[in-house]
Amino acid sequence: MAHRTVTVSREPGSRFDLEAGGTNAIGRMLALLGDEWTLLIVRESLSGATKFSDFSRLPISNAVLTTRLQSLVRDGLLSREVYQQQPLRAGYLPTAECRQLWPVLISIWQWERTWVHDRSSELPLMHHRSCGQDFAPVLTCAHCQAPSEAPDIDARWGPSGGWSRSVPRASTRKRLHTVDAGQPGLFPQTMAIFGNRWSAAIVGAAFLGTRRFSAFQARLKAPAALIASRLKVFCDIGILQAAAHPHRSDWSEYHLTPKGLAFFPVVATAIDWAHANYRGSEGPALELTHRRCRHAFVPQLTCDQCCRPLAANSIEIVPRGGEVTQQSDAPG
Numbered sequence: 001m002a003h004r005t006v007t008v009s010r011e012p013g014s015r016f017d018l019e020a021g022g023t024n025a026i027g028r029m030l031a032l033l034g035d036e037w038t039l040l041i042v043r044e045s046l047s048g049a050t051k052f053s054d055f056s057r058l059p060i061s062n063a064v065l066t067t068r069l070q071s072l073v074r075d076g077l078l079s080r081e082v083y084q085q086q087p088l089r090a091g092y093l094p095t096a097e098c099r100q101l102w103p104v105l106i107s108i109w110q111w112e113r114t115w116v117h118d119r120s121s122e123l124p125l126m127h128h129r130s131c132g133q134d135f136a137p138v139l140t141c142a143h144c145q146a147p148s149e150a151p152d153i154d155a156r157w158g159p160s161g162g163w164s165r166s167v168p169r170a171s172t173r174k175r176l177h178t179v180d181a182g183q184p185g186l187f188p189q190t191m192a193i194f195g196n197r198w199s200a201a202i203v204g205a206a207f208l209g210t211r212r213f214s215a216f217q218a219r220l221k222a223p224a225a226l227i228a229s230r231l232k233v234f235c236d237i238g239i240l241q242a243a244a245h246p247h248r249s250d251w252s253e254y255h256l257t258p259k260g261l262a263f264f265p266v267v268a269t270a271i272d273w274a275h276a277n278y279r280g281s282e283g284p285a286l287e288l289t290h291r292r293c294r295h296a297f298v299p300q301l302t303c304d305q306c307c308r309p310l311a312a313n314s315i316e317i318v319p320r321g322g323e324v325t326q327q328s329d330a331p332g
């Protein structure tokens with residue numbers, strides 16, 4: 001698979017190095033991004049927040065925010081830069097790896113504004129400077145440029161693949177505080193899907209063709225009660241539909257609905273980010289093939305207005321009633 005070459009230079013022993021035989025790029029990505037506060041702090045960072053006071057817009061206590069900013073520095077998504085000595089003041093800048101998360105973020109925005117109707121008026125507009133239009137991102141194949149949806153992609157495990165290496169085994173951090181899903185602008189449904197490593201793993205398994213309750217349990221090696229509660233949430237928000245087996249509850253099946261299938265750009269861009277940023281010697285965790293052109297599927301987001309590929313430095317995020325944030329100086 002001609003997966004992306006890593007363009008980020010970094011010190012040996014980086015947070016993004018993979019151990020041979022250990023958790024693979026997908027498992028590491030789920031452990032890092034499958035966390036509601038990480039996603040929200042990354043969103044604020046990519047929207048221009050640098051100072052502590054910028055991040056304190058989030059409904060989170062100062063003590064918890066301090067801890068989370070420190071852990072994101074440790075995890076390699078933020079770097080702490082001192083901007084004033086007397087008194088000491090430091091800001092938090094997105095690292096190269098963090099800036100490359102923009103396709104995941106705009107895919108989340110797009111899904112929320114299309115499928116979570118009561119929230120659409122709060123979400124920012126996305127403006128493509130290349131064509132001057134407000135746009136919606138379209139997931140396409142970087143090889144043949146065709147718009148691509150989940151059923152267009154074949155997925156099979158790569159050299160570092162397999163269920164046991166792709167599911168984060170242990171929590172990387174204690175749960176400090178839970179996002180109040182009723183707060184505006186916090187992507188409540190995305191958080192239900194992706195803001196927790198188990199939820200994200202279950203959704204990933206559904207996209208990889210897992211249907212039966214017993215198969216989710218066997219592949220993820222998670223307690224039945226945990227899987228049952230997550231599957232129920234997914235049915236409640238309408239991304240999965242349950243088909244009960246008349247005699248055996250462990251044979252109940254869960255199918256992605258159109259709303260669930262539409263989450264695929266978030267999954268595809270997150271997997272692509274994982275493969276591009278986690279460095280190891282074994283090759284990719286997952287090999288994706290575009291059925292139409294039979295080439296390795298590399299996700300590319302294009303503008304629905306001019307059909308050209310989107311780049312970090314050609315898009316602007318325009319909050320409703322707020323100022324423009326230019327997504328700049330990130331690699332294309």
Ligand SMILES: [Zn+2]
Nearest residue numbers: 141144290293
């Ligand atoms: Zn293609």
Ligand SMILES: [Zn+2]
Nearest residue numbers: 128131303306
């Ligand atoms: Zn455009």
